[in-house]
Amino acid sequence: MRNRVLDEIMERAEEIRELGPVGERLGRLDDKAAGVLRDAGVIRLLQPAGHGGLEAHPREFAETVMAIAALDGSAGWIAGIVGVHPWEMAMADPRVQQEIWGEDPDTWIASPYAPMGIARPVDGGYVFNGRWQFSSGTDHCDWIFLGGMLGDADGRMAQPPQALHLILPRSDYEIVEGSWEVAGLCGTGSKDIVVRDAFVPDYRVIPFAKVIDGSAPREAGLTNPTYLTPFSTVFPLGITAAVIGITEGALACHLAYQRDRVQITGTRIKDDPYVLYAISEAAAEISASRTALIDNACRMYDKAAAGREITFAERAAGRRVQVRAAWRAVQAMNEIVVRSGGNAMRRDNPIQRFWRDAHVGLAHAIHVPGSVYHASALTDLGVEPPPGPMRSMI
Known part of the structure; x- marks a missing residue:
C-alpha cells in the first residue's frame, strides 16, 4: 500500500x-x-x-x-x-x-510516561501532583499523557505500587520555559511539566499494567492488529526510528560533503581507501539497523494479526533487537563523522547537528541496554519472567 x-x-x-x-x-x-x-x-x-x-x-x-x-x-x-x-x-x-x-482531529498529545507524579484518589477521580522532564513537542500539544503512581489518602505512594497514565488538558499543567537547554535535539522543545492539584476524572486514566499486558486494547474492543501489537514494540519504535533516521541523515550529509573534498595531504576522498571502507561499512550497519527495527515491528504485528499471544520472551527479544538497532546505527555514524574533517563541526555544517542529535536520542531511557539484555538473556536461559525491574518496559 x-x-x-x-x-x-x-x-x-x-x-x-x-x-x-x-x-x-x-x-x-x-x-x-x-x-x-x-x-x-x-x-x-x-x-x-x-x-x-x-x-x-x-x-x-x-x-x-x-x-x-x-x-x-x-x-x-x-x-x-x-x-x-x-x-x-x-x-x-x-x-x-x-x-x-471531537472538534479537531489534528489535536496533538504530549507526554512523558515516566511515573513522576502521585495521583491521590478522591470521589470521581484523582488529585494529581508532580513534575516531569522531557515533554517533547509540548509547545504544539493541547493535551498530555503523564505517568503517575497511585497514591493513598495522604498522598503517599500506595502499596503495592500501581502505575497509571493520566490524561490532562493544557489548562491543567504548566510548561516550564527555559528547562530545555541541551547539546542535541534542541528543536524538540522537550521541556519540563508541572502539575499542581489537578483533578483528573476516572475516565481520563488508564492503568499502565493493562497497556503493557495488552488487555487495554482488547477491553476497548480494538481489532486492528496495529493496536494489538505490544506497547513495548510500538512505543520504542517511534523513538528508535527517529535515531536511525538521524544517522541516515548524517550519512547523506557525509556523502555530499565528501564527494569533492580534498584532504590537507592533497588526497581526494575518492582516492582514500580507508575512508571509502568506513563509508561502506557504516552504510551497511545503518541499513541493517533499519531492517532489524522494521522487521521486528512487522513480526510482532503479524503475530497479533494471527491472534497469537505474544510471550514475555518474544517481547524481550524484540526489545533487544530495538535497543541494539539504535546502538549499531549510532556507532556506525560515529565512524564516518570522525572522518569528515574539522570543518564538519562548524555550526553551518548539518553533519555536526545530526551527530549531536543522534547521541542525545541514544541517551533516552528506552535505549539503555543493561536491563533489556539481562532480561532477554535470562528468558533465553529459561528464567521467565525475570525478577523485579528487569521486566520494566517489556
Whole structure:
C-alpha cells in the first residue's frame, strides 16, 4: 500500500530540512515545521479511523519517522514521540477521545510516561501532583499523557505500587520555559511539566499494567492488529526510528560533503581507501539497523494479526533487537563523522547537528541496554519472567 503521508513529506523535504536550524535556535519545533507535519497527517498515522486517523501499519509509521528524521532530527523525534500517543489514546474512554479530537482531529498529545507524579484518589477521580522532564513537542500539544503512581489518602505512594497514565488538558499543567537547554535535539522543545492539584476524572486514566499486558486494547474492543501489537514494540519504535533516521541523515550529509573534498595531504576522498571502507561499512550497519527495527515491528504485528499471544520472551527479544538497532546505527555514524574533517563541526555544517542529535536520542531511557539484555538473556536461559525491574518496559 502506498504511504501517502510519506509521499507528502518528501514533497516538502527541502522545507523541513531548511527549518531544522531554525528550530534549534528557537529551542522548539518551528511553527512552520509543525505545520508541515500536521498538514501531511504524520501524527494521525496511528490515530483511530473514527477520529480521522489512518490506523497505519507500524512499518509505515517507522518509515515515515525515519524519513523526517533524516531531514531534521528534531522534527523526526517529535513525529516519533507525539505520533505514538494517538495509538494509546485509541484505548482510552470514548469521552476523552471526543474531548480531544471531537472538534479537531489534528489535536496533538504530549507526554512523558515516566511515573513522576502521585495521583491521590478522591470521589470521581484523582488529585494529581508532580513534575516531569522531557515533554517533547509540548509547545504544539493541547493535551498530555503523564505517568503517575497511585497514591493513598495522604498522598503517599500506595502499596503495592500501581502505575497509571493520566490524561490532562493544557489548562491543567504548566510548561516550564527555559528547562530545555541541551547539546542535541534542541528543536524538540522537550521541556519540563508541572502539575499542581489537578483533578483528573476516572475516565481520563488508564492503568499502565493493562497497556503493557495488552488487555487495554482488547477491553476497548480494538481489532486492528496495529493496536494489538505490544506497547513495548510500538512505543520504542517511534523513538528508535527517529535515531536511525538521524544517522541516515548524517550519512547523506557525509556523502555530499565528501564527494569533492580534498584532504590537507592533497588526497581526494575518492582516492582514500580507508575512508571509502568506513563509508561502506557504516552504510551497511545503518541499513541493517533499519531492517532489524522494521522487521521486528512487522513480526510482532503479524503475530497479533494471527491472534497469537505474544510471550514475555518474544517481547524481550524484540526489545533487544530495538535497543541494539539504535546502538549499531549510532556507532556506525560515529565512524564516518570522525572522518569528515574539522570543518564538519562548524555550526553551518548539518553533519555536526545530526551527530549531536543522534547521541542525545541514544541517551533516552528506552535505549539503555543493561536491563533489556539481562532480561532477554535470562528468558533465553529459561528464567521467565525475570525478577523485579528487569521486566520494566517489556
